[in-house]
Amino acid sequence: MLQPQIADEHDTDILILCKPYRMRHTQDEITNETKTAGIWVRGAARARITARGVGDDYVWARVGAVTYVSVYLTPNWAVAEFLAKVALLKDGLRALPRDLLVAGDLNARAIECGMTETNRRGRLLLETAASLYLVVKNTGDIPTYGRPGFGDSIPDVTMTTDRILPRVRQWWVFKRYTASDHQYIASEVAEETKSARRRIQHPPP
Template identity: 80%
Template sequence: MLQPQIADEHDADILILFEPYRVRQTQDWITNETKTAAIWVRGAARARITARGVGDDYVWARVGAVTYVSVYLTPNCAAAEFRAKVGLLEDGLRDLPGDLVVAGDLNARAVEWGMTATNRRGRLLLEMAARLDLVVANTGDVPTYRRPGFGDSIPDVTMTTDRTLPQIGRWRVLEGYTASDHQYIAFEFSAELAAAPAPTTDVPPELTGRQRAERLADETAKLTTRLCDSTMPKRRYGRNRPPQYWWTDEIAELRKSCLAKRRRVTRAGGRPERITLQAEYKTERKRLTYAIRDSKTRCWKKLCEEVDRDPWGAGYKIVTGRLGARIPPELNGRDKRR
């Protein structure tokens, strides 16, 4: 429900999702048959998708030099079935090319990702990770699952190949209200140039003397620029972009209110006032849901009217942004979504 807006707020290009609230029927959206795992590639990153695939409990997409994997392992299965699922997952991951970033709602416990103890499911996953040369990228012990009345946990885990772990930066659990029992996780991956070729690779062997020296200097300058952009990214202005077309000040305030009321429920523990606080939280959550629904309906009607007046206006940009369509070269405007 709040997913597109949160993605815009954090400039997210690749979203790894589990049990998504809504499944999009677009080419930049990859999901499995049961709709429990999905990957949504947004903005400029869409043009860098080179391969994709689907498994029983996972989906994957290769974007640039990195293969991203979304995994969902249900908590509602017996030990033997869970072991079989992990075996199939391991076989699938073993065949994937390049550097891996595996993120999933694994519904298992392990000290390695912040839990106080490791259970049987956690041990199976850690053994799989060891065989595949994967390491856990989670940092700290901030809960990723928070459901008032059911306690906190960390079922959401990020893994990556050992040699690429140093390229995972700013891994963190986002504290904002998500309209879900799970908190979003954000991190940056900067391994695109980790295996950059030497400047001489792009210098034709037939060039000699001054020409070769000048070409080598040009290629070295290009490589230096790319490496600097990778390790010291330029300031990005995505957070100044317009919000989702249906976003309003009222929705923003209701989102803050939902977060505050949910925190009060959590802090109440087993005290008598917890029941009252939980009822207030549910009421506020419904208000937020209805506000978003009403705003989308109202804005959609307005967009339809605008399309009748101007077929290349805001309605066109929103639809082509969602469908990942190419913008005709004759137009002056560009789709700014990322």
Template identity: 80%
Template sequence: MLLPQIADEQDSDILILCEPYRVRQAQDWITNETKTAAIWVRGAARARITARGVGDDYVWARVGAVTYVSVYLTPNCAAAEFRAKVALLEDGLRDLPGDLVVAGDLNARAVEWGMTAMNRRGRLLLEMAARLDLVVANTEDVPTYRRPGFGDSIPDVTMTTDRTLPRIRRWRVLEGYTASDHQNIAFEVAGETRTTRRRTRHPPRWNVDKLDVLKFSAELAAAPAPTTDVPRELTGRQRAERLADETAKLTTRLCDSTMPKRQYGRKRPPQYWWTDEIAELRKSCLAKRRRVTRAGGRPERETLQAKYKTERKRLTYAIRDSKTRCWK
């Protein structure tokens, strides 16, 4: 629900998703048959997709020189079934080309990604990682799963090939409200995402839609002719070049004083449905969820939980109503 807005705020090009709220039917969206794992490639990165594929519990997309893999391993299966799923995942990852970034909701415990103890699932995944030369990229022990009443955990894990790990920058758990029990994780891959993009130097451009026509006409009539600043001794090509320069300077001065310049930058505009009201409701949801978490087992917990659920519904309805108004 909030995913597109959060992606814009973080300026994210590649989104690795597990159990997405809604699956999009688009070329830049890759999902498995059960809709539990997905990858969404946005913006300029879409042009760099060279291959993609789908497995039982994972999907993958090769973007540039890196293959990104989204994995979801359900907690609702027996030990033997989980072992079989890990074996199939290992076979699939072994065949993928190039550098790997594997991320997802693995529903396993291991101290390597911040848990206080290891369980059987975590051991199976670490053994698989060792055989594939994968290492854990998580750098914090901040909980990524926070469901009031069910405790905190770190089921969301990022792994990369050993040679890729030094290129993983700014791995972090985002603290904003997500309308999910999971917190978002963000990181950058040096040489593949924003770290390789050079800022383009745009020539000055103005927002013609906001031109003050009357002011432009008045200043143009009052301005001296460009030939005034061209020395008389200049002739031929030199005189033509100087006249062109003076004309360009006059045009620039007139545009600067009669209309604003267009803004450039990588920051994307908010989603079409985003409003100040929705932004405030999102902050309120985060605050109320934190109060529920801090309440622990105290008597006021149920009251706080009810208030949080009410605020979450308000946010959901506000987004739905805003989208409807915009489409109308």
């Protein structure tokens, strides 16, 4: 399994996961009922978890001064169901402890995330993000998803509240083999009162 290996190689503290069906470290992993969203907090960082919770399509964990959220929005929903799910997500995020780092497979297209166009789902998600003071952190236009016959896209998005945006020092897409249609994405978050950095990685399966 590549996830633990890559996490070890890059000294990863927190993995934000989407559809983590192959994960087996259930004692440390926070998942929703359908196993489509998960967070794995590793090593010494586990002692810094102060709260956690589960929604229909997301999970969250408060680690230190930051609340990390994993979200998966399936592309199979009809428009009405997608609207209802995003409304529930918005209410859930609004109730969480600040500051937020939200990441996951949102299955939407938006220019702000590196795509060449913004579709209806993308517009709705950007409007929702703006209402929650979330800023897209994606950098560049490297595809995070590619499948023969389906083309390349960037459905995997990272957003943060504007107050912690300056502390997210890097955001990049891994170009190595992942055994998945998705690429691993990693970012580094500086502690609010320390020079040490926390690395967050959200690899889909």
